[in-house]
Amino acid sequence: VFHLGRCWSVDPLLSSSYLLQDSRGRPKEIPHNEKLLSLKYESLDYDNIENQLFLEEERRMSFGGFRCLEISRWVVCGLIGFLTGLVACCIDIVVEEMAGLKYKVIKENIVKSTEAGGLSISLILWAVLNCAFVMVGAIMVACFEPIAGGSGIPQIKCYLNGVKIPRVVRLKTLVVKVLGVMCSVVGGLAVGKEGPMIHSGAVIAAGVSQGRSTSLKRDFKMFEYFRRDTEKRDFVSAGAAAGVSAAFGAPVGGVLFSLEEGASFWNQMLTWRIFFASMISTFTLNFFLSIYHHKPGDLSNPGLINFGRFESEIMSYNLYEIPLFIAMGALGGFLGALFNVLNYWLTIFRIRYVHRPFLQVIEAMLVAAVTVAVSFTMIYFSTDCQPLGPEHSEEYPLQLFCADGEYNSMAKIFFNTPERSVRSLFHSQPGTYNPLTLGLFTLTYFLLACWTYGLSVSAGVFIPSLLIGAAWGRLCGIFSFSAAQLGGIVRMTLSLTVIMVEATGNVTYGLPIMLVLMTAKIVGDYFQEGLYDIHIKLQSVPFLHWEAPGTSHWLTAREVMSSPVTCLNRIEKVGTIVDILSDTSTNHNGFPVVVKVSHNNEPAKLCGLILRSQLIVLLKHKVFVELARSRLNQRKLQLKDFRDAYPRFPPIQSIHVSQDERECMMDLTEFMNPTPYTVPLDTSLPRVFKLFRALGLRHLVVADDENRVVGLVTRKDLARYHLGKHGLEELHLAQT
Amino acid sequence: VFHLGRCWSVDPLLSSSYLLQDSRGRPKEIPHNEKLLSLKYESLDYDNIENQLFLEEERRMSFGGFRCLEISRWVVCGLIGFLTGLVACCIDIVVEEMAGLKYKVIKENIVKSTEAGGLSISLILWAVLNCAFVMVGAIMVACFEPIAGGSGIPQIKCYLNGVKIPRVVRLKTLVVKVLGVMCSVVGGLAVGKEGPMIHSGAVIAAGVSQGRSTSLKRDFKMFEYFRRDTEKRDFVSAGAAAGVSAAFGAPVGGVLFSLEEGASFWNQMLTWRIFFASMISTFTLNFFLSIYHHKPGDLSNPGLINFGRFESEIMSYNLYEIPLFIAMGALGGFLGALFNVLNYWLTIFRIRYVHRPFLQVIEAMLVAAVTVAVSFTMIYFSTDCQPLGPEHSEEYPLQLFCADGEYNSMAKIFFNTPERSVRSLFHSQPGTYNPLTLGLFTLTYFLLACWTYGLSVSAGVFIPSLLIGAAWGRLCGIFSFSAAQLGGIVRMTLSLTVIMVEATGNVTYGLPIMLVLMTAKIVGDYFQEGLYDIHIKLQSVPFLHWEAPGTSHWLTAREVMSSPVTCLNRIEKVGTIVDILSDTSTNHNGFPVVVKVSHNNEPAKLCGLILRSQLIVLLKHKVFVELARSRLNQRKLQLKDFRDAYPRFPPIQSIHVSQDERECMMDLTEFMNPTPYTVPLDTSLPRVFKLFRALGLRHLVVADDENRVVGLVTRKDLARYHLGKHGLEELHLAQT
Incomplete structure (x- = not known):
């Protein structure tokens, strides 16, 4: 999220007076009951600047000229989709390889130590490896480009809303974001690599559409017509959509995300171009990943996160389950609100005390170490052993103190990348996890994810939310709880429904997902705003909502x-x-x-x-x-x-x-x-x-x-x- | 479509001068090269009328008052969804029962006649039954409420665009529409009952949201705040979405349809309400249909049209198939444009010569008779016999001259409601149809559907397009051709993709469908506009597109x-x-x-x-x-x-x-x-x-x-x- 140590912020909860920080990070008190709106953010101008020069150019332009312009818009969108897919693919492969290597090294050490004794060496090895990765990621973010921290979704929301967040669509931000997210995922934090794809897509779009890079001092003399806020905004929405599309394999969900968060005026041609960019992005990612997975040309598994196949027979549901879905949604909304409140307090604590880059790096490393320690303790004391099946070939099953031919079930969720844990929770045979394992996992992961979000590392909150929800859901035997938990935290209804449906690859569960998400939103909104909105508000960004406040007719x-x-x-x-x-x-x-x-x-x-x-x-x-x-x-x-x-x-x-x-x-x-x-x-x-x-x-x-x-x-x-x-x-x- | 005999229209193709009709239906010539815009259509005002009275009311209203208003908006949307679902359910059951009865009677007669000779009696019986139904439907439309003819989608597009089409959202229109669509589907025309659901949903929305019926002279003194164009428009978009949702079991597709066709300013709260209406509508329909089908509470099969289950394994595809999809899209676009051009000429012919209600009823009956005659001839001369399987229990297989235990394959598509034919084409075993049967069917049905659209009956073009496409697709062994044909005719990209994906219940084919629809749109647009746009233009409606024409900057x-x-x-x-x-x-x-x-x-x-x-x-x-x-x-x-x-x-x-x-x-x-x-x-x-x-x-x-x-x-x-x-x-x- 926003780099919270660098600006004014408001704290209505922790003290009787509001807490502020000036630009150097020193705390400053202002009187009680005053809420603030920062003036440091400039606005963008999404209205066409029509002066004589512009009008003359437009009038000179022929019918063919306009057609040419329209074609180049499509070309740019295609390029945006292609590059976003490529970046997503790159992140995925690097994370897979590095995480694979890391888990292999640690596993070998653990296997050796289990026999020989001295598991504490393994713990230290694991902790050191994770902390090293997280340190690199945190240093990049905290020292070089603070805006690249977090998922970047609040920043893109603000950009599309018309607020100019400094440096948000620069090349440097993209580089730090991409390297940072690799580090934090490989570093074993409770984070996902999906959220940052949206920001990455937006930066790629802003770069490509301008036909030059100011950072690299290269001007390709292309697309000069697009060098103004209104055109650039359109391309950035296409980039964000392409990012969602690459992350979840959800092109329609991407378009809806862009529209739900960004567009104010819906234009059919623009929507189609955004859709095109999303499509190309999914295709590109899918194609390169199919080569990487040695099934070249098999395009049936799009997206970074892949929930695997759900069989329709298992997914059918009945009328009497509807109250259950509603209850689930309500619980998800409540837990989401709890997550958000905790994260809100934590963020304010961070604004107050953790504003220097040095402290931020230390905090990130601390979280990494605690994550390892907690995981290790849980695995160590778990007695949940399960027989080893043929489906574990791609994972890193730890035998530890289990009998031969068995593995430690707690390690199956903790000793893995979050994406794989989610898939395993969705698809493993009944009885793979015992309830105690799931309960403990859910609780610890909830707290870890909550602590992690807002650190100075590039990281998304989608996958951790899904993972918490999936564990809860597994506990109750219900799939769609994962959606409830995610919906309770981020609160996007329509686009999230479509994203979840596209990611599961099965429409049958569409209606329950909708119901769950809508209930989660209503219940969650009663307690606290969505996570992204909280962070936008803490930044005092002059964000305009969809409509004027209801009771404002008396103002002129x-x-x-x-x-x-x-x-x-x-x-x-x-x-x-x-x-x-x-x-x-x-x-x-x-x-x-x-x-x-x-x-x-x-x-x-x-x-x-x-x-x-x-x-x-x-x-x-x-x-x-x-x-x-x-x-x-x-x-x-x-x-x-x-x-x-x-x-x-x-x-x-x-x-x-x-x-x-x-x-x-x-x-x-x-x-x-x-x-x-x-x-x-x-x-x-x-x-x-x-x-x-x-x-x-x-x-x-x-x-x-x-x-x-x-x-x-x-x-x-x-x-x-x-x-x-x-x-x-x-x-x-x-x-x- | 619009009742074309009642207003001015333009004919740039059939004569050297443009053809017009005055309000009494007399043709009138105007000079060459003049295109027209009708002044008879009033506009709607989607800006809030803010006068002192309104502002005073708003200022008096408390915070709680606004909340109350917001809740009643949700209630109205829920009601709209419920009633739309109910109407859809009602149409479905009546059509199923009546068509079942009709086919049973005719089948018994055919079976009797095949043995005893005298099949011409069966032909006459069939023709008379169909003509009777169609006559009732046509008389209602032509004499009582011409605006209820066609699918109503162009009219709803115009309404949402801001053009007031007289009588388009009245109760009488709804009644005629619902009864009319029953008659035309039971009457065996090449039409679907899905398109009219959109119009029906819109009328229901306009009625419910006003809390009164002017036709019935009943005022429930409710929702008085919503009695203005801007609020009513919002509800009508919800109604249209609920209609799509009920028709195809596609709630997200419904929302997208409403947005793609109607909304200019995208508002998040409004979108969620529309989504809610769509959801309720699908639920209601699904629930009542599940009772009707003796599986109460089984909600897995939403929508009027149900393509049945597609197994993921069959649906996977590979990279080398992509050029095939593009080619298919191009062919679909071309055939769609051909359909549109033929229908365009036919419509102009109708404006010129078929403008009296009497003639319109006669034409509708003629089409019904020809449809029967063609079907009968095709079935009679077909020698394509297939073994009878257990899957035919719900259908009306005709043995005719086939051996015992076999049935006539041509009759399987012709002697059935179009929805069932589509499902049968998608799911029947390979070899069920021989290529000659499919080829002949596609050709005749293409021409019949083209002739049918624009008759004075309530009827949709979705299912016929899908059926033509499905037959072509079956011929080449490709599923997604059905989408190409539909996309080539109606040209809605984003919403149609989602509708198709939701209707098939499988996301795997999402990407090919997108690709096919986009290609179909690009190719089709090169030749001719979409069917709905053609009919809007022929009506000279002052329709505003998304953007000003490209080369208009010199105008002030x-x-x-x-x-x-x-x-x-x-x-x-x-x-x-x-x-x-x-x-x-x-x-x-x-x-x-x-x-x-x-x-x-x-x-x-x-x-x-x-x-x-x-x-x-x-x-x-x-x-x-x-x-x-x-x-x-x-x-x-x-x-x-x-x-x-x-x-x-x-x-x-x-x-x-x-x-x-x-x-x-x-x-x-x-x-x-x-x-x-x-x-x-x-x-x-x-x-x-x-x-x-x-x-x-x-x-x-x-x-x-x-x-x-x-x-x-x-x-x-x-x-x-x-x-x-x-x-x-x-x-x-x-x-x-």
């Missing part, structure tokens, strides 16, 4: 907007612009352009809107109208200049403007958006909200009945209003 | 808008309002309210927007400010008065306003929307389009930089621009 744009607004004249003095941009106390990103600013704060007539990033490019290229000369002298700026600077526009401090230049003028007419959306002062908050959400806006100008600028509504103004336990609450803004 | 609101606009003053004379509303030549539905209308057509300042329907209610309740007296005399109108009149507002002609009253004034302040969305004159068409589509608008005011009304953009202004073969085309508007 007048109350919500920021006012007075810093406006610019259509032809403005360079010095004024530089001063406004350099003003760190306001740090505005969008400026209404007006006909004439009067000096007594009287509002002036709106004629456009210009963004900070555009002004920066103009200043950098010194597009000034010198006062003495005619306009002809002005350098003609192309749309390309803006696209080249996207998305890492230089800060204003890096641009040098001489004293002479400060006296020049800048003509903004060509570069501003001449038709920004406006609302009247009396527009109700739900109406403003709908406009914002449906169009993906970043700035909305509030105008009076003379079309004069009286205010500006931004994402943060809307995200401030929030439905609490007792009705509408207003969050305070915190500048960091 | 200035060119697109209607101007000058009929505006009203905030306090307006009753006589003026009555005159404006009575003006049939303009027939406007929304009026900007301005501060002061000047008489020399100078634009005035915008201060609100009021709808025709609101004015009608005001006039009906005589909410006048008498000039001499104070405002206190005005009757206080409640939001309830508007809701009671919704959606069948009386026409202006039915409201009597005396000469004295004409001199009174009306104060619109309280009733108008005080903050209508506006755009400047220079806003590009794609921007206007996006605003319209994302917010579900009906009217968009164009204002100049002084906020004065200079134009009004409506749905028809946008639907006029259309991407043709050679770039942007402009359709002409036709008043009917």
Whole structure:
């Protein structure tokens, strides 16, 4: 999840006053009852920036040009799918090989020690190996790229929602993420490699669609048209979908995930492209894995996680089981909420005390060591021996103190990668595990998984949740409890149903899964939010939900907007612009352009809107109208200049403007958006909200009945209003 | 499909000039090269009508009130699901029983006649029975409710898109639809009962959510809050999803269908409610059918159509089969396009010559008779005898001239309901059908299905398409051809994939189905649009697609808008309002309210927007400010008065306003929307389009930089621009 040591966060539970941290990680107290919204996150602009340059380009483009653009969108989506599948395949093979090697070495040692005595050496060997892997993973995340920690799903949710999380779609993040997840899975933590695939897919999409890498300083001069927030967002949703698709072999589930989490405006063509990317991703992974498994061309087993085949006969169910499913869902929702509450407290503890990279690495290693110690103890004291069957060829059965031809049943779940444990729990013969084994396993794994999520390592929570649920379910003899536990923790209903159905490969259980997930969601929501939402909220991200809070009709744009607004004249003095941009106390990103600013704060007539990033490019290229000369002298700026600077526009401090230049003028007419959306002062908050959400806006100008600028509504103004336990609450803004 | 004899339509293929029909069905020629857009369709308003009354109600409503509203939304969705499932169950049982009876009677007659000679008597008996059923169905549709003809899917698409198709969600339509579909399926036409379920679900939703029936004059005083277009639309999408869900046992497919066809703005809560309705619908149907099939409580076989169980082992596939899938998809797309082109010509023929109810009934009976004759001939001359197995207990095997213990294989497909034929084609032992039988069947059924679609009977095209595809597929030994044929005809990719996967109950074939459907869509689109789109276009419906045409950036609101606009003053004379509303030549539905209308057509300042329907209610309740007296005399109108009149507002002609009253004034302040969305004159068409589509608008005011009304953009202004073969085309508007 988010790197929680680096920003402001809120703690309503652990102390009487809210706990905050400043940018250096020092704790800071603020008065009780104040909730915060961080101002450090910039917004993305998912509305097309339509200025004269853009419109001219669009008008020049022929019918064939548009068709060409459409085809290249499909090509990019195909590439995204292919690369995501390849990365998933790579992770899978490396994890399989390394984990296989590790378990083999330890097993040999254990076998030797069981006979000769001195099992503590094996324990130490196991612990050292795991800690080494986890240390590498944790150092990479904590020291090089904190944003690559966790599953990355909350970050992608925020990105698709329109919040710019710094460095979230960079190449470096991808590298750290991929290597990190390998380390943490091989390191034996209670984590999955599925969640991080979604983040990886998104980074791949953001990279491929831009046709260049800023980190590597390579520009392939391709796909330049796609260098803006709105196009990039579409590709990132395709990448996230491709990630889900590769992780679970669930292409339709991937599309639904992207839509459930991200898209605001549903567009049919876009959906099909996302679907295409998902399809290609599953195909690619499936194809390469089939070669790796020596069954080249056998495409029937897609996805990183594979639940194996469920026979329809076993899966049929009856009407009287429905109350059972509902009860299961309720229990799953309750346990999920418990997991989330524990993790919430833990996260706050981490924000408070574990914010230095050094401590984070130590904590990760501690968790790895404890995981090994607990596993070892459980295995050591377990007396559950089972006869060895032919189905164990791919696993690492430990005989330990069992009779010959038998193996330790506890070791079958603990001494294995989590994916294999899940499969084993689903498919092993009845009687493979005795209830005590399962009960102990469930309890310890629940606590371990809860402790693990939020560490500074790349890791997903899907597989651990499924594993806990599968163990519970096995205990009661019911398959679909795994879904209940997962649903109770992450709370995605529709997409999760489809993912589970696609992953099990059997539709028969679709209806019970739905029922279970829906109950789990309703029950879980009663106690606590979903895990991802908790982490988003702890970050004070200005996240916009689907609708305005129910009871907010009495609020109007007048109350919500920021006012007075810093406006610019259509032809403005360079010095004024530089001063406004350099003003760190306001740090505005969008400026209404007006006909004439009067000096007594009287509002002036709106004629456009210009963004900070555009002004920066103009200043950098010194597009000034010198006062003495005619306009002809002005350098003609192309749309390309803006696209080249996207998305890492230089800060204003890096641009040098001489004293002479400060006296020049800048003509903004060509570069501003001449038709920004406006609302009247009396527009109700739900109406403003709908406009914002449906169009993906970043700035909305509030105008009076003379079309004069009286205010500006931004994402943060809307995200401030929030439905609490007792009705509408207003969050305070915190500048960091 | 639409009742094509009642409106204007366009024929670019059959004649050198376009063919039109006026409202009485008389043909009328208009000049060549003019395409039309019908003005007879009103729009729906999917934006919330926010006036003072509404806002006051919202502000009065407590936090608990909103929760209560949310719960009642879930209750309504549950009810919709339950009733839809019940209706589907009812249709299924009636069709099963009646068809069983019919086939039994005919079989007995055939058996008797085969021995005694005189098979022509059997033919006549069969034909008469079928024609009788079809006649009843056709008379109901043609004479009582033409809108109930066809599958209803194009109409529901239009409704969700925001076009008001008259009478499409009325109780009478539902009754005719349900009885009609029973008649046409029992009547042996090449139709399915699945498509109409979508329409039925939508009607049920529209009825239940309003808490009253205008046709039955019963008002249950419930759900009054939902009596407006935007809430009703949400429920109708839930109903359509529940319909799909009941028809195919595909709840997720249902949700996706609703979203793919209808939703513009994706809202998570709404999606979950739709999903809930779908789930309940499948459950209900499944439960009642399980009782009917004497396996009470066995919920493993949802849906009206049931493809039976596919074993995973048979379904696995390999990499080298992928080109085969693509080829299959391409062929399916081509054949689908052929089907659509043939049906397109046929529809134009029907518009031209078969527009009287009498002729329509005759045509339907003719098709029924021809279907029987063709089937009989094929069976009679078939020499394909197969041994009788134990699996035929539920069918009606005909021995005819085969040896004892054998049956006629052609009769197995022709002498059966289409659903059973599909299942038999999927699951029968290899060798059940010889290639000649399959080839002949495919060809004849293709032509019969093509002729049947568009008749004045309630009927769906899903099952016939699947049956043709299944027969082709059986011929080549490939299952997924059935999907290719269906995809080639209807062209829904994502939802269709999920529907097919859910209906087969096996995810293994998910990837090939996707691949096949996508190829079928791409190939099919190259030749001709999807069947539903063709019928929507032939109706000249102002349908808005997902995005503005690609090459339309050079168009601005200035060119697109209607101007000058009929505006009203905030306090307006009753006589003026009555005159404006009575003006049939303009027939406007929304009026900007301005501060002061000047008489020399100078634009005035915008201060609100009021709808025709609101004015009608005001006039009906005589909410006048008498000039001499104070405002206190005005009757206080409640939001309830508007809701009671919704959606069948009386026409202006039915409201009597005396000469004295004409001199009174009306104060619109309280009733108008005080903050209508506006755009400047220079806003590009794609921007206007996006605003319209994302917010579900009906009217968009164009204002100049002084906020004065200079134009009004409506749905028809946008639907006029259309991407043709050679770039942007402009359709002409036709008043009917």
